[in-house]
Amino acid sequence: MLKPFPYILLLFIFQCTTIGFHEKEIRENISFGKEETIRVCLFTEPDITKEEIKDLFTAWNEELSLYQLKVEPIHLQVLQRPGFWGTDILGYLMSTPLTKDCDRLVYFKGRTWGDMAFEVLTLGIFAGVGIKLEIQGAVEGQSNTRGYIKAKYQSTIQLLFTSPKSTLIHEGYHLLGCGHQLFMKDCYEKIRDVKLLLADPERDPNFFPNLTTSGKKILNRSQVLTYSNND
Numbered sequence: 069m070l071k072p073f074p075y076i077l078l079l080f081i082f083q084c085t086t087i088g089f090h091e092k093e094i095r096e097n098i099s100f101g102k103e104e105t106i107r108v109c110l111f112t113e114p115d116i117t118k119e120e121i122k123d124l125f126t127a128w129n130e131e132l133s134l135y136q137l138k139v140e141p142i143h144l145q146v147l148q149r150p151g152f153w154g155t156d157i158l159g160y161l162m163s164t165p166l167t168k169d170c171d172r173l174v175y176f177k178g179r180t181w182g183d184m185a186f187e188v189l190t191l192g193i194f195a196g197v198g199i200k201l202e203i204q205g206a207v208e209g210q211s212n213t214r215g216y217i218k219a220k221y222q223s224t225i226q227l228l229f230t231s232p233k234s235t236l237i238h239e240g241y242h243l244l245g246c247g248h249q250l251f252m253k254d255c256y257e258k259i260r261d262v263k264l265l266l267a268d269p270e271r272d273p274n275f276f277p278n279l280t281t282s283g284k285k286i287l288n289r290s291q292v293l294t295y296s297n298n299d
């Protein structure tokens with residue numbers, strides 16, 4: 069008889085690290101049109117270096133070249149973390165409007181002593197019950213335009229399954245409207261559809277459009293709702 073536990077664990081790890089398995093042949097039969105650039109406005113914590121930003125964007129651009137897409141970083145500000153939890157960071161991003169040169173907003177989280185203590189704690193929980201509490205990054209689902217990643221980590225368990233580069237690539241797919249899937253076909257079609265929105269007459273010509281996971285078109289910045297952090 070199959071024991072379900074290892075499979076659940078595998079599925080969990082899979083969900084944390086992979087958006088889906090690539091399907092080269094299917095991808096090569098989809099037309100992604102001409103190369104387009106997405107301007108990604110960036111907040112970083114003080115311990116993230118320029119070199120790290122460059123390396124992360126190089127890896128992301130390598131992946132996006134599959135779809136004739138490029139991301140260009142626009143470094144807005146070095147920030148102190150708005151709160152310890154990922155939800156605090158997402159809340160902060162969702163209360164920050166997209167300014168006119170930004171198509172997406174990304175926050176690179178660093179690594180503090182508090183984070184390291186938390187990693188030790190979650191490592192214990194991981195070893196004990198097979199669940200990994202630590203979240204590597206997230207994208208809000210209202211417009212799929214704002215998200216954060218842990219841009220810096222060397223902790224043992226993390227590097228077994230993931231890295232800042234793979235996290236950025238993963239969250240980068242969410243920033244193009246993709247959800248999680250076993251195989252990538254749906255995601256390829258979503259990216260193609262997002263690029264087709266560039267020709268939508270209702271699009272703000274100075275904004276790279278998006279689709280939400282449920283398929284709602286985001287054609288201008290006024291559809292990217294800003295929520296107050298105080299309620």
Ligand SMILES: [Zn+2]
Nearest residue numbers: 083238242248
């Ligand atoms: Zn994900």
